[in-house]
Amino acid sequence: MAYRLLIHSAKQVVFVAKNGEKVLVGDGQKVAIMESEGIDGISIVIDKEGNIKEIGEDTEMQKKYSPEEFDQTIDATGLCILPGLVDGHTHPVWDGDRVHEFAMKLAGATYMDVHKAGGGINFTVERTKAATEEQLFTSFRERLDRMLAAGTTLVECKSGYGLNLETELKMLRVIERAKHDLPIDVSSTYCGAHSVPKGYTASEATDDIINVQIPHLKALIDGGELSVDNIDVFCEKGVFDVDQSRKILVAGKKIGLNINFHGEELNLLNSAQMGAEIGAMAISHLEEVSDDGIDAMAKAGCVATILPTTAYILRLKQPPVRKMIERGVPVALGTDFNPNAFCLSLPLVMHLACVNLHMTMDEALIGATLNAAASLGKATTHGSIEVGKVGDFVILDAPRWEHLIYQMAGHDHIIKYVVKNGKIVKERK
Numbered sequence: 398m399a400y401r402l403l404i405h406s407a408k409q410v411v412f413v414a415k416n417g418e419k420v421l422v423g424d425g426q427k428v429a430i431m432e433s434e435g436i437d438g439i440s441i442v443i444d445k446e447g448n449i450k451e452i453g454e455d456t457e458m459q460k461k462y463s464p465e466e467f468d469q470t471i472d473a474t475g476l477c478i479l480p481g482l483v484d485g486h487t488h489p490v491w492d493g494d495r496v497h498e499f500a501m502k503l504a505g506a507t508y509m510d511v512h513k514a515g516g517g518i519n520f521t522v523e524r525t526k527a528a529t530e531e532q533l534f535t536s537f538r539e540r541l542d543r544m545l546a547a548g549t550t551l552v553e554c555k556s557g558y559g560l561n562l563e564t565e566l567k568m569l570r571v572i573e574r575a576k577h578d579l580p581i582d583v584s585s586t587y588c589g590a591h592s593v594p595k596g597y598t599a600s601e602a603t604d605d606i607i608n609v610q611i612p613h614l615k616a617l618i619d620g621g622e623l624s625v626d627n628i629d630v631f632c633e634k635g636v637f638d639v640d641q642s643r644k645i646l647v648a649g650k651k652i653g654l655n656i657n658f659h660g661e662e663l664n665l666l667n668s669a670q671m672g673a674e675i676g677a678m679a680i681s682h683l684e685e686v687s688d689d690g691i692d693a694m695a696k697a698g699c700v701a702t703i704l705p706t707t708a709y710i711l712r713l714k715q716p717p718v719r720k721m722i723e724r725g726v727p728v729a730l731g732t733d734f735n736p737n738a739f740c741l742s743l744p745l746v747m748h749l750a751c752v753n754l755h756m757t758m759d760e761a762l763i764g765a766t767l768n769a770a771a772s773l774g775k776a777t778t779h780g781s782i783e784v785g786k787v788g789d790f791v792i793l794d795a796p797r798w799e800h801l802i803y804q805m806a807g808h809d810h811i812i813k814y815v816v817k818n819g820k821i822v823k824e825r826k
């Protein structure tokens with residue numbers, strides 16, 4: 398066959414961007430849309446490599462292509478087509494859920510209360526250390542499959558429940574396997590500085606990461622055994638301070654990793670300015686970010702990866718997203734899937750972003766597509782429906798795309814197909 402997939406007769410195609418924009422910023426963001434009103438419908442052609450070859454009116458495309466040239470065809474009559482969603486921040490490799498802590502939190506315990514009671518990250522670290530690589534891969538695969546069903550076709554995945562070389566590498570190998578074996582694109586992040594391991598000071602842990610873990614990682618990357626994309630640190634009072642975080646992030650950047658870290662979540666430390674200074678591609682959380690931090694990020698073009706589930710579950714202050722958008726920071730979204738925030742669904746995250754953070758539906762979709770791709774350095778290939786980009790789509794059985802956000806937690810019904818690289822990977826029967 399000459400081509401992989403033909404989608405035809407679509408009612409609405411949401412390109413998100415259509416002029417090659419790498420991010421969308423500022424007030425009044427609008428997604429680019431093509432409507433079928435007044436024409437037969439809209440077609441999209443995916444080439445043999447799984448990339449978008451052409452988009453146009455059905456009648457025009459019928460003149461150029463014949464249906465026999467395609468491996469697969471989707472009749473999208475009455476359906477809306479969106480780019481595959483991009484999840485900018487997840488912690489999906491771990492063993493042992495923390496459902497027991499949910500009751501404590503509902504009763505008013507804070508993140509740090511739970512941490513001190515032996516819960517939180519340390520609990521997950523113990524369980525993840527004890528799990529085999531196979532056990533971790535099995536649960537990870539199931540989680541990725543559920544994300545895919547919710548429309549995610551590119552996801553950032555962090556290590557960070559090992560905190561020592563052996564377990565961090567085990568997690569990164571699990572993520573690496575998913576990159577090769579599963580129909581979802583993965584951007585992998587080394588997050589060895591997610592927490593200070595028991596028996597260490599933050600300063601000792603910083604030295605171990607810089608002098609032992611990162612050099613080992615570099616050897617594996619150079620040898621072609623691992624392909625790590627980003628480096629992350631939990632920069633927080635009582636965890637890694639701004640100076641320690643800077644040293645770790647810069648060491649990661651030196652071996653070719655993109656800087657993408659947790660900052661300004663529980664306390665204002667001015668880590669946003671530090672991130673802007675060292676060329677961070679993205680900073681996550683930012684509940685406590687200052688005006689100066691916002692301006693520094695806007696000037697540097699640093700993406701704010703906003704995680705509406707965390708503030709919701711921990712009942713934290715909401716990050717000042719409107720201010721970020723007004724001042725020109727590119728805003729991306731992530732589920733922050735982890736044992737604390739068990740959310741695999743970007744449509745639900747977009748809903749929370751609209752209701753709790755006052756984003757418009759257009760801004761939320763841009764945050765869960767193009768801007769999240771930009772936070773991972775993937776905006777040239779992912780995040781919008783444009784010729785040359787990957788053929789990743791979410792196809793909705795709804796008269797307008799906004800139903801994906803409006804019908805709260807309804808994605809399992811609304812999403813009719815998920816397409817990855819021009820192949821149907823999920824289909825609602």
Ligand SMILES: [Zn+2]
Binds near residue numbers: 486488733
């Ligand atoms: Zn996180």
